[in-house]
Amino acid sequence: MVLLQINFSFPPEMMGEALTENARPLAESINNEPGFISKIWIENPETELSGGIYLFKDMESAHNYAEMHSKRVEAMGAANIDCKYFNVNEPLSKVNKAF
Numbered sequence: 001m002v003l004l005q006i007n008f009s010f011p012p013e014m015m016g017e018a019l020t021e022n023a024r025p026l027a028e029s030i031n032n033e034p035g036f037i038s039k040i041w042i043e044n045p046e047t048e049l050s051g052g053i054y055l056f057k058d059m060e061s062a063h064n065y066a067e068m069h070s071k072r073v074e075a076m077g078a079a080n081i082d083c084k085y086f087n088v089n090e091p092l093s094k095v096n097k098a099f
Contacts, residue, residue, distance in 0.1 A: 001037070001055060001056070001057065001087075001088040001090055002055070002056045002057075002058060002059050002061075002062045002085060002086065002087060002088065003053065003054065003055055003085070003086040003087075003088050004053075004054040004055075004056060004062040004065065004066055004083065004084070004085055004086075005051070005052075005053055005054075005083070005084045005085075005086070006051045006052050006054070006066060006069065006070070006073075006081065006082070006083050006084075007042075007049055007050070007051040007081075007082045008049070008050060008051055008073060008078040008079060008080055008081040008082065009048050009049060009050075009078065009079040009080045010043070010048060010049070010050035010073075010077065010078050010079075011048065011077055012045035012046075012048055014076075014077060015043040015045050015050055016043070016045065019041075019043065019050075026072075027039075027041075033061070033065050034061050034064070034065075035056045035057040035058055035060070035061020035062070035064075035065075036054070036055075036056060036057075036061070036065070037054075037055035037056060037057060038054070038055045039052050039053065039054045039055075040052060040053040040054075050078070055088070055099075059085065062085055063085070066083040066085075070083065
């Protein structure tokens with residue numbers, strides 16, 4: 001299992017309720033991505049940072065998604081896109097109720 005963390009600069013006026021109202025189709029489409037398990041949406045209007053924490057079944061799926069999604073959020077006004085990948089230690093994560 002792979003954790004993908006994507007962070008980017010995003011206009012604060014496009015976060016919160018505006019994002020919730022406008023990104024529902026995007027959120028639903030993410031569920032159909034190959035290898036996708038889950039996503040937590042993150043945002044901080046004070047620092048103008050937004051992004052997500054994702055779980056994917058494998059590294060290939062995570063890389064493919066990050067490449068596609070980076071282009072998509074850039075078209076929406078995101079900048080300074082940063083993608084980080086981590087292998088998940090599943091036995092320890094289960095101890096802490098991760099899944």
